[in-house]
Amino acid sequence: MKKIINPLILFLFFATLYANTSSQVQYLSGTGSDQTKDWDFMVTAGRQAGQWSKIPVPSCWELQGFGSFNYGHDENKGTERGIYKHSFPVPQSWEGKKIFVVFEGVMTDTSVKVNSRSAGPSHQGGFYRFQYDITELVQAGRDNLLEVSVSKMSSNASINAAERTSDYWVFGGIYRPVYLKALPPESISRTAINAGHDGNFAIDVYLDSINSSDTVSARIYNPDGSPLSGWVSQPIKKGSEKVTLKTRVSNQRNWTAESPFLYFVDVRLSEKDREIHAVRERFGFRSIEVRPGKGIFLNGSAIVLKGVDRHSFRPETGRALSRQDCLEDILNMKAMNMNAVRMSHYPPDPVFLDLCDELGLYVLDELAGWQKPPYDTPTGKKLVEAMVTRDVNHPCVLFWDNGNEGGWNRELDDDFAVHDPQARTVLHPYELHGGIDTDHYENYESVKQKLSSGNIFMPTEHLHGLYDGGLGAGLEDHWNLMWGNPLNGGAFLWVFADEGVVRGDLNGFIDTDGNHAPDGILGPRGEKEASFFTIREIWSPVYIENFSKLPPDFSGSLPVQNRYDFTNLKHCRFEWKLVRFRDPADNLPGHITLSRGSFPGPDIPARSAGKLRITLPSEIKQSDALLLTAYGPDDQLINNWSWPLAGPDRTLSRIVVKTAGNQPEYEQSPSQLSVKTDRAAFQFDPASGELLSVKNGNHLIPFGSGPSLQISGRKSRTEKVKIKLSEKPASVEISILDHPDFNLLQWSVYGTGWLKLDYEYSHQGPVDFMGVSFNYPEVRMNEMTWLGNGPYRVWKNRLKGGSLDVWNNSHNNFKPNTSWNYPEFPGYYSGFRWVTLKTEDGPIIVATDTPDLYLRVCRQQDGDDPRHTAMKWPEGNISVLHAIPAIGTKFTKASDTGPQGRPFPADGSYGGTLWFFFGMPGPDK
Secondary structure (H helix, E strand, O other), X not given: XXXXXXXHHHHHHHHHHHHXXXXXXXXXXXXXXXXXXXXXXXXXXXXXXXXXXXXXXXXXXXXXXXXXXXXXXXXXXXXXXXXXXXXXXXXXXXXXXXXXXXEOOEEOEEEEEEOOEEOOOOEOOOOOOEEEEOOOOOOXXXXXXXXXXXXXXXXXXXXXXXXXXXXXEEOOEEOOOEEEEEEOOOEEEEEEEEEOOOOXXXXXXXXXXXOOOOEEEEEEEOOOOOEOOOOEEEEOOOOXXXXXXXXXXXXXXXXXXXXXXXXXXXXXXXXXXXXXXXXXXXXXXXXXXXXXXXXXXXXXXXXXXEEEEEOOOXXXXXXXXXXXXXXXXXXXXXXXXXXXXXXXXXXXXXXXXXXXXXXXXXXEEEEOOOOOOOOOHHHHHHHXXXXXXXXXXXXXXXXXXXXXXXXXXXXXXXXXXXHOOOOOOXXXXXXXXXXXXXXXXXOHHHHHHHHOOOOEEOOOOEOOOEOOEOOOOOHHHHHHHHOOOOOEOEEEEOOOEOOOEEEHXXXXXXXXXXXXXXXXXXXXXXXXXXXXXXXXXXXXXXXXXXXXXXXXXXXXXXXXXXXXXXXXXXXXXXXXXXXXXXXXXXOOOOEEEEEEEEEEOOOOOOOOEEEEEOOOOHHHHHOOEEEEEEEOOOOOEEEEEXXXXXXHHHHHHHHOOOOOOOOOEEEEEOOEEEEEOOOOXXXXXXXXXXXXXXXXXXXXXXXXXXXXXXXXXXXXXXXXXXXXXXXXXXXXXXXXXOOOOOOEEEEEEEOOOOEEEEEEEEEEEEEOOEXXXXXXXXXXXXXXXXXXXXXXXXXXXXXXXXXXXXXXXXXXXXXXXXXXXXXXXXXEEOOOOEEXXXXXXXXXXEEEOOOOOEEEEOOOOOOOOXXXXXXXXXXXXXXXXXXXXXXXXXXXXXXXXXXXXXXXXXXXXXXXXXXXXXXOOOOOO
16 A cells, blocks of 8 residues: 555655646636637727727637628738727736736737736737736736737738738637746746657757756656656756757657657756746657658658648637637548648647647648748748747647748748757748648649659649539549659648638628638538548548449458558457348338448558458348448547449349239320329320320329430430330330430330330440439429438549448538538439439439449539539439549649549440339338
8 A cells, every 4th residue: 555655645746846836827818719708899990990898809800790801812901900908817926926928829910018018019920929028017916907909910011911911811809818927037938849759858948037046857757647767957057048958768659640649748947956947848759751752751651641731710710719629620630531731821729739749640830921922031030930939849740831832931941940959841832842842733644743753742732622623523543643652742632621701791691702712621610521531531541442342252351451651450440231221112211230240450560451351141142232340549430331242133123013013004196105004104205205294193293304315515316206115014115216316215114103214325435424314393302312322422533432321311402602511412423223302292213223323413503613613414403324524623624633534435335224113112012
């Protein structure tokens, strides 16, 4: 018992000692957008100008009903100022300490008074921490008055160019927390750590006002509080400003995004063994190295960054965020199997970097700048220092970015290392610098050229999203080029989420400034677009090739690649299911599980290939599909896969009944062709052979006008055809002869009410889409349930991300940027086997036993100025197709995104069989 108690007492003693001598913090504002404090506020122009009221701090004042909204491209921006006042107490116990007021972020020029006296020169730069020493301005034990004047636009032209004229929303206000910090008269002002993967540890300790203190010491601790190292100390003298402490440890666990292991170090300033001041810093052991012409190496191993560009943003709060907001962003990135994020185009909230350290995400930390002239050198030097000294100890930060797309000041490049003992590489996003070519928006052919140039290629903006284009569309072709090439440093997709602002001055309209800001994988409130799931599959570290169908003799063995940089697949786990898909008569989405199991991952090292071996039971013979799910070492989902074990003919055999009911009756004349069954009556056009309409009893169902041949760039022909009717057992067969568009066109009407269409056509040449269409009024559609890959629509160059199952989507059809109600209803759907359209006229079922067909329902209007993301649709509202179009990005047409983006090379005959039923088949079918 003694051995247990004594260490505990010792630990508590040191914890108490540390607490008594560490920096003390008192928040004047809230800690984030979800926890604010009201301050007195007045804005000088725009909404509520000249009226004193209250405003939550932190916040952007535009989102609180003040001032004016502006996008960076606006030529004439609001120049309002915000005036803040706030009373605050200073604890009596702080008497004799140095007291600072710290601002984590204010946009843009900030002047501060305390008790009517200036705290110092105005601060300029909207994305950086700054502080004032207010020791002589405050009175301990009493209330004090803080006055802050904030100009939305800067008086420094270079700051406006770097921060205020960019391709994103510009806001005003105290949008990050404000707090007081109290330190002893002699203190540690900051630290800068360099902890390598070889166990070497060095820490620069910066000192302030040293007079009687004589020693600086440091000790490294494990996360549980046990020491990893002994104390290392160094004497100091009066006036010392910096000391570097060094040690070496062994058996440490190194930090990577796959294993984000963190330690902390206590640093103590002492006088004759009496502790004066103590600080605690968290860090990770890791080394980052750029080897020109060879790759990016972390801890001596090559890594590939799979990342995205991210704005600090929420539609209701602008740049003011909470810890939960930051956490949600990181979890969504990791859910897409990303391991990296670029801060576009300014440093993020400190809590975001804390979470990247904890959860494992590589970061490109960026000094503001965007195409326009950069910060002037004196201003830039101050802001580089502010950014680097704040963020230097984060192991997640692998690179510093000096501005963006020409918005860099080359005179600042060397300043980063002045404050960073790790001397991280400085990048110029958009050009070759620091050994890495970060050029933006390369197409497929130019990616090939980049990868053969001899330079590491890592585009810091790639596949520019817009509406439903880009991002996932084209990524597979690009990644197939890049993966495995030693010059592949990775890629950062533009951009994480749509920047849509809730406009209080426009009745809550979500404004994305036209097509400037709807570029994301997610909507403004985190709504997941289809590309989210495409990226997740393509960037899955457990990489399994997609098979359209597993072989009949499938024994449970699947080829797999381990695309982790460090992790063995034996640390992952897998779950499998054998399923039977529900049928239309079940009127439910999903499947029935026949058997299930789980197994640990195989022993396959990082960057290696091997086999997944699944021991499957006898139920495999009765199963429609095998579903597989992989989970990472953190037990989070990596990806889902599904493989059919049987073709669509098995599914169809359960749905269609042909040999029941009475023999259909038909009527034929030059002006009329109709066939009637006990369940339905069908009207055909005797001139073309098209289905015109359907009746259930006396109820007319406006389904028909097909099949109409739909081939992009080719007009359907309408010459008169010949009709041949034949009575077959329990059916009537209608053969359409001499059709100008079809080699084969034949209807079969069964006494059970099922209608069958056999068709075949020929075409040679590239096509965007190709197949047959029918019409049914979209306004009468309510929802659809279907068996195919879902639940999201696809494009020819964005086929991954879905899984084969029975899905259900409610009808919605909106112009992009007016809603984010995903998944969209209109679109192309792959792996089509059957669909039940639930309509105002009852269920309409379309099914097929022809493999590799696409279903298309309705059409969606393009967003404003869609560029290369304009969507291509066949005529009609319901199509079954052999080929579908691709979609481009904002800057690249679909055909330039890669082979999958090019039109389908039709060459020969194409056909299929479709089955229709109007109503819901019951037990009698």
